[in-house]
Amino acid sequence: MAPAGQRGSASRELLNTINRSFGSMEAMQSEFNQATADRFGSGWAWLILKADGSLAISSTPNQDNPLIDLPGIERGMPLLGLDVWEHAYYLNYQNRRPDYIKDWWPLLNWKEVNRRYAEAG
Numbered sequence: 001m002a003p004a005g006q007r008g009s010a011s012r013e014l015l016n017t018i019n020r021s022f023g024s025m026e027a028m029q030s031e032f033n034q035a036t037a038d039r040f041g042s043g044w045a046w047l048i049l050k051a052d053g054s055l056a057i058s059s060t061p062n063q064d065n066p067l068i069d070l071p072g073i074e075r076g077m078p079l080l081g082l083d084v085w086e087h088a089y090y091l092n093y094q095n096r097r098p099d100y101i102k103d104w105w106p107l108l109n110w111k112e113v114n115r116r117y118a119e120a121g
């Protein structure tokens with residue numbers, strides 16, 4: 001996340017890969033949101049860069065991440081991650097995890113996601 005005015009937006013290169021991998025930015029966000037909804041209890045949702053150059057949504061339990069070789073978990077380089085442990089949002093959102101995620105998207109630091117993509121890609 002970043003303060004207003006410092007968030008930027010997805011670079012042309014990143015946006016092209018998002019479109020190629022998911023069809024659109026909206027489809028990527030929708031799949032990401034679904035991954036957080038499917039993650040029962042504590043964990044993380046991720047946008048990852050896979051070895052073949054495509055992007056995917058991954059989700060890990062507890063403190064795990066998609067760099068770790070885990071059964072049933074899609075592996076890749078994390079470009080963006082969201083903590084969906086209750087401690088990340090419970091104080092403000094109680095059990096309304098989808099509202100927390102909806103409010104989080106506009107705060108995203110795309111400049112940092114672009115940097116990670118450029119470094120890893």
Ligand SMILES: [Fe+2]
Nearest residue numbers: 083085087088
């Ligand atoms: Fe946390």
